[in-house]
Amino acid sequence: MGARDGADTDGDDGGARDGDGDGDSDGGEPVVVPERDPLLLDAMLGGLASYLRMCGYDAAYALDRGVEDDEAVRRLAAAEGRRVLTRDRDLAAATPGALLLTERDVVDQLRELREAGVRLRLAEAPARCGACNGPLEAVDPDADRPDYAPETGTLWRCRDCGRRFWKGSHWEDVRETLASL
Known part of the structure; x- marks a missing residue:
């Protein structure tokens, strides 16, 4: 497969944004999302989940788990060792390592993730269920x-x-x- 398959060809794994949008997490270090870091997408990012799953990410969707309240999202993420992706500024600010997305359109959200250093490429073989995130x-x-x-x-x-x-x-x-x- 070549560059047209959606592979990240620039090799840059750069930093991602945290809740305050300045690229720094609590200690001033950039938030980096490793390729297989388990994720928890909040209620505003349901359309993004299937794309991330097709890229091989373990991307749980909060509403699939019956979770919508910010505190419940934080508890679930902590219990499962997941990084929170959200459009909610308050949730991002209160959650260490969270990644704040500002766009509403899923393609624009994908651009934000790519710009933040998240590798977005289709897996060779599907690894995660698009419906429930199971293996x-x-x-x-x-x-x-x-x-x-x-x-x-x-x-x-x-x-x-x-x-x-x-x-x-x-x-x-x-x-x-x-x-x-």
């Missing part, structure tokens, strides 16, 4: 192919919810979106 496993396409799936190609099944996935037109759409950032 995916490859399945025998001959023994486990549902009627609605394409007749050829690799299939993956979510270990948590059982949904099936394959690289189809949505995969290519996301690839093009990431390449356009």
Whole structure:
């Protein structure tokens, strides 16, 4: 796969923004989001979750967990060792290491993440369920192919919810979106 697949080709893992937007966390160090850092997206970032999951991130969505209140989001993130992504300035300011996004549109949010140093590229193979964030496993396409799936190609099944996935037109759409950032 080349640069058109959405891979971050500049090699810059730069710093990300925290709650006050100055790029410094509590001690003046930039907030860095490692590629596999588990994330918790607040109620305002549901559309972003599936993109991050397709990039291989463990990206939990607060509303999927029945959590919306700022304090409950902070408790859940701390309990699971997740970095909070939010559009809520107060939540970001009160949560060490949080990443504040300001844009409403998901493509603009992806741009903000890329500019903050978050690597956004499709995984070679899907790793996370787009619906529930559970881990995916490859399945025998001959023994486990549902009627609605394409007749050829690799299939993956979510270990948590059982949904099936394959690289189809949505995969290519996301690839093009990431390449356009």
